[in-house]
Amino acid sequence: MNIKVPLHAVAHGRAGDKGNHSNISVIPYLPITYKYLLSQLTEEYLLDLFRYKGATRVKRYELPNFPALNFVLENVLGGGVNGSLNVDTHGKTLSFFLLGKVVLMVPKQCIPEGSPYLKSIGAFD
Amino acid sequence: MKKVFIGCGAGFAGDRFDAAFPVVETLKNCDGPRYLIYEVLAERTLAISQMVRRNNPAFGYSPYLDQYLEPIIDKVKANKIKIVTNMGAANTLEAARRVHAIAIEKGVFDLKVAIVDGDDLLSKYSLNFFHKQPIIEGLGIQGEEIVAANVYLGALPIVKALDLGVDIVLVGRTTDVALTLGPLMYEFQWAWDDWNKIAQGTLAGHLLECGGQVTGAYFSDPGFKDVPNLAKLGFPIAEICETGEVVITKPKNTGGLVNKATIIEQALYEIHNPKKYLTADVTLDITEVNIEEVGKNRMKISGAKGLPPPPTLKATISLNGGWLGEAEITYAGPNALARAEQAASIVSLRCKILGIKERVRVDIHGMNGVYDDDFGSQRQKVLWPKDGEYRVRAAVRSEFRYVAQSVSDEILSLYCSGPAAGGGVRQLITEQIRTASILIDRKRAMSNVQVLNI
Numbered sequence: 001m002n003i004k005v006p007l008h009a010v011a012h013g014r015a016g017d018k019g020n021h022s023n024i025s026v027i028p029y030l031p032i033t034y035k036y037l038l039s040q041l042t043e044e045y046l047l048d049l050f051r052y053k054g055a056t057r058v059k060r061y062e063l064p065n066f067p068a069l070n071f072v073l074e075n076v077l078g079g080g081v082n083g084s085l086n087v088d089t090h091g092k093t094l095s096f097f098l099l100g101k102v103v104l105m106v107p108k109q110c111i112p113e114g115s116p117y118l119k120s121i122g123a124f125d
Numbered sequence: 126m127k128k129v130f131i132g133c134g135a136g137f138a139g140d141r142f143d144a145a146f147p148v149v150e151t152l153k154n155c156d157g158p159r160y161l162i163y164e165v166l167a168e169r170t171l172a173i174s175q176m177v178r179r180n181n182p183a184f185g186y187s188p189y190l191d192q193y194l195e196p197i198i199d200k201v202k203a204n205k206i207k208i209v210t211n212m213g214a215a216n217t218l219e220a221a222r223r224v225h226a227i228a229i230e231k232g233v234f235d236l237k238v239a240i241v242d243g244d245d246l247l248s249k250y251s252l253n254f255f256h257k258q259p260i261i262e263g264l265g266i267q268g269e270e271i272v273a274a275n276v277y278l279g280a281l282p283i284v285k286a287l288d289l290g291v292d293i294v295l296v297g298r299t300t301d302v303a304l305t306l307g308p309l310m311y312e313f314q315w316a317w318d319d320w321n322k323i324a325q326g327t328l329a330g331h332l333l334e335c336g337g338q339v340t341g342a343y344f345s346d347p348g349f350k351d352v353p354n355l356a357k358l359g360f361p362i363a364e365i366c367e368t369g370e371v372v373i374t375k376p377k378n379t380g381g382l383v384n385k386a387t388i389i390e391q392a393l394y395e396i397h398n399p400k401k402y403l404t405a406d407v408t409l410d411i412t413e414v415n416i417e418e419v420g421k422n423r424m425k426i427s428g429a430k431g432l433p434p435p436p437t438l439k440a441t442i443s444l445n446g447g448w449l450g451e452a453e454i455t456y457a458g459p460n461a462l463a464r465a466e467q468a469a470s471i472v473s474l475r476c477k478i479l480g481i482k483e484r485v486r487v488d489i490h491g492m493n494g495v496y497d498d499d500f501g502s503q504r505q506k507v508l509w510p511k512d513g514e515y516r517v518r519a520a521v522r523s524e525f526r527y528v529a530q531s532v533s534d535e536i537l538s539l540y541c542s543g544p545a546a547g548g549g550v551r552q553l554i555t556e557q558i559r560t561a562s563i564l565i566d567r568k569r570a571m572s573n574v575q576v577l578n579i
Contacts, residue, residue, distance in 0.1 A: 012350055012386065014343065016395030019262040019562070025393035027386060053498055061399050063412050065428075066389045072397045078499060081169070082263060082446065082559045085486035085520040088495040097496050116348045 007102035009117035010110045011037065015095040020080045022091045024098055027068040029112040034067040036106045041069060049101055050076050071098075129312045130155040131305050131329070132362040134210075135163040135193060136336025138170055142192045144336065144360045147376035149197050151362060153204035158312050161201060162304040163193055163210035164334045171298055172443030172558045174215035175247075175273040186220030186295075187212035194224060199231040202292055209283060209304045213295035215273070217242055220295045221577045236293065239286035243572035244298035246274040246440060246565070255442060255563065263561030266442050272558065273443040276565060279405030279434075281317075282572035283307025289576045298441070300405050302330030305363070313367050320431030323407040325369035328414065328429040331402075332373055332391050336360050339373060339391040340422075341381035354380025371426040372419060383422040401432075403439075405567075408432040437564035446557030450521050450529025452536030453490075455549045457514040464544035465489050465515035469501075471543055472519050475535045483523045485532055490516040517547075522557065529554050 010033045013025045026041060028034050043058040050058070055076040060069055077091045078084040084091075111117050132152050134145030145161060152159040165187050178185025187193075190212045201208060213220040217240035228236040246255075255274055256267055275298040284307050286294040294307070309315070309326040317323075332339045337358045345352035359379025364372040373383055392411055396402050402409040410430040417425045456464040469487045476485045486499045491514055497503045517539075521532040533552045540547060 008349070012346065012390070014390045014394055016393075018395060018397065021397075023393070023395065023397055025390060027389050027393075029386075052502055059397075061397075063393075063399055065413055065415065066392075068389055068393060070393050070396060070399055083522065085484065085499055085522065086495060087451075087488070087490070087518060087520070093495045 002105040002107055003121055004103055004105055005111065005117060006100055007104055008096070008099035009115060010104065010106055011099065013095045013099060015092055017077060017080055017090040019082070020075050020077045022073045022076050022094055024071045024073065024095050025068055026071065026098070027066065028110070030110055031067055033106060033110040034064065036104060036110065037069055038062065040104050041102065045102070046071055046073065046098070049098070054078060127313070127367050128157040129309060129365045130157055130159040130362060131308060131333060131365065132159070132161050133164070133333040133336050133360050134161050135165050136334060136338060137167065138165040138187065138189060140165070140336050142189070142196070144358065145193070145197055147379050148360050148362060149200050149204070149206060151376040152206050153200070158308070159204070159206045160308045161206050161208050162333065163208070163212060164301050164304055164336075165189060165193075166211040166214055166298065168441050168443070168560050169558045171214055171275055171441070172273040172560070175443070178215045183219055185216035186214045186223065190220060190223055191227060195227050195231070198224070198228050198236075199233050202228070202233050202236060207287070207291070207308070208293045209296070209308060210294070211296050211299060211304065213240060213297045215245070215297060217295045217297055224293060224295065225577065237289075237291040237576060237578055238293045238295060239289055239291040239574055239576045241278070241282040241286055241294065241296040241299070241572055241574050243282070243570060244275045244278050246276055246570075247271060250274075258563040258565055261439070261562050261564055263559070266444060266561050269444045271442055271444055274440060276438050276440040276570045277405055278438075278570060278572050279303050280306040280310050282574050284311045285574045287311040289574070291576055301334040302327045302404055303406070305330030305333050306406060309365055318433070320407055320433065321429065322369040324409050324429040324431030325371055325427070326365065327404055327407050327409050327431070328392070328411060328426060329363045329365055329371045332388065332426070333361050333363055335391060335394065337381060338394065339387055340375045340383050341387055344387055344390060350386065352380070352382055356380065369427075372423055373426060374423045383424050385416050385418065385424065388416050388424050388426065403435055405434060405438055407434050436567060438567045438570050440563050440565050442561045442563055444559045444561070446559035447522055447524040448526045448529035449555050449557050450523070450531075450533040450553075451518065452533040452550060452552040453516050453518040454536050454539050454543075454547045455514060455516045456544065456547055458546070459512050461513050461515050462492065462509055462511050464546070465492075465517050467544045468517045468539050468547060471539065472517070472535045476532055479531055481521070481528060481532060483521050483528055486520045488518050490518060494518065526554065
């Protein structure tokens with residue numbers, strides 16, 4: 001049976017900037033989670049999440065060997081270091097925006113041992 | 126089998142000045158050629174250095190050169206650790222002179238320093254030339270004054286410098302990975318079309334170039350990804366075999382950690398297409414990379430694939446970017462949110478009354494401060510605590526300094542014209558540099574290398 005959890009419960013990531021574009025990696029804590037990321041973390045889903053910040057296109061790259069996904073969010077940085085009025089001109093905080101906003105349906109086994117989320121399963125249903 | 130050891134002393138200009146000490150202590154006991162790299166040159170850092178040099182021809186190298194090199198220069202020389210760094214910035218010659226002066230102060234009288242130049246395109250080409258090149262990143266540059274133009278050189282000039290038997294190589298703009306790849310090409314004499322080995326060397330450089338970002342820094346998420354002792358973070362050391370196999374580790378008795386997760390986060394940092402990471406020396410494919418634990422805080426990395434690099438090199442064009450004006454004020458305690466929201470709307474209205482045409486962003490930190498857009502569209506979407514601490518911030522960019530100042534001053538004036546008990550105003554007006562990236566034919570980028578003996 002699958003449960004509803006924030007992405008933060010099952011994956012981690014890092015954001016990097018290039019001009020007005022951001023790349024955010026999404027790395028599952030456990031390899032079994034990768035297939036759920038593949039099916040649920042779609043380009044459309046991320047574009048919808050980031051459209052309010054100006055994102056015009058999202059490209060997803062797959063790295064099954066790591067495993068990990070790498071998302072490139074175009075024009076999401078409000079001008080980036082060149083032009084952004086945001087205090088975080090690089091968009092370095094966006095990785096945790098993604099980890100907090102995305103909700104996934106995954107089996108409980110996707111949550112790593114010792115995770116604080118194991119104590120609050122059900123709270124997100 | 127021959128092994129080369131490359132440690133990182135700094136991954137950006139603000140890195141800890143003492144981070145290299147344990148790296149040097151480890152390198153000196155390594156059995157093989159050892160190197161220490163410092164990567165301290167962001168796009169804007171170099172443009173600022175160019176402007177500094179124009180005002181004073183004795184400067185324009187990294188302002189942190191003394192702080193990084195003075196404490197270690199005698200130790201690295203005594204232990205045959207070579208340094209490769211972009212602290213030369215916009216003035217490699219003066220950087221070399223300064224390095225010599227520091228060495229003499231520390232009793233080192235036989236230091237050989239090489240400098241690599243040729244990345245500065247502004248001194249070689251006309252404005253017209255830059256305007257004709259395709260822009261791959263950033264806004265147009267037509268008709269604007271260019272303050273700096275630097276091409277990303279590859280590893281070859283660093284190899285040429287090492288061929289001259291120097292202790293230190295000072296470069297300006299090269300690819301960050303070239304600081305690592307250069308020593309590897311020199312030590313192993315890999316062919317320049319041995320793409321998979323160059324790919325492995327490039328990946329090693331990519332993992333090293335941000336310093337502690339591969340050894341647990343910028344990674345810690347307490348309770349989820351715990352990292353020990355970041356106050357004593359150990360910076361990375363790469364051990365590279367002639368076959369191209371890389372082990373990433375860190376000095377003993379330091380904080381931080383090296384595991385598969387820290388490697389993957391840094392491997393993908395600032396990468397777009399992981400099959401086609403373009404550098405000056407190779408097109409890197411990391412999709413088939415294997416990461417294997419071979420000891421505590423020791424990760425073996427293999428399987429990077431390489432293809433020839435593009436026929437063009439990337440260059441950064443820096444232009445005048447006007448002014449950024451910012452200011453902040455805090456509201457705390459009972460009903461703080463309402464007072465912060467009132468302050469924010471006062472500032473927005475005041476900017477309208479003053480006739481400011483530029484976009485003014487007013488955000489409330491503690492409430493979507495970084496996640497909101499410029500228009501505050503997300504402000505009401507979450508139920509925020511009414512009491513607490515909120516910091517109201519205004520920001521504007523303008524070609525005019527007075528506009529930046531005026532918006533910033535509207536936060537200051539909240540002290541006596543805003544809601545109750547605002548405190549802790551900070552104002553910041555900063556001159557900005559705007560950058561654009563262009564591609565140039567690699568034949569246009571001629572590097573030159575020279576040695577300076579004391």
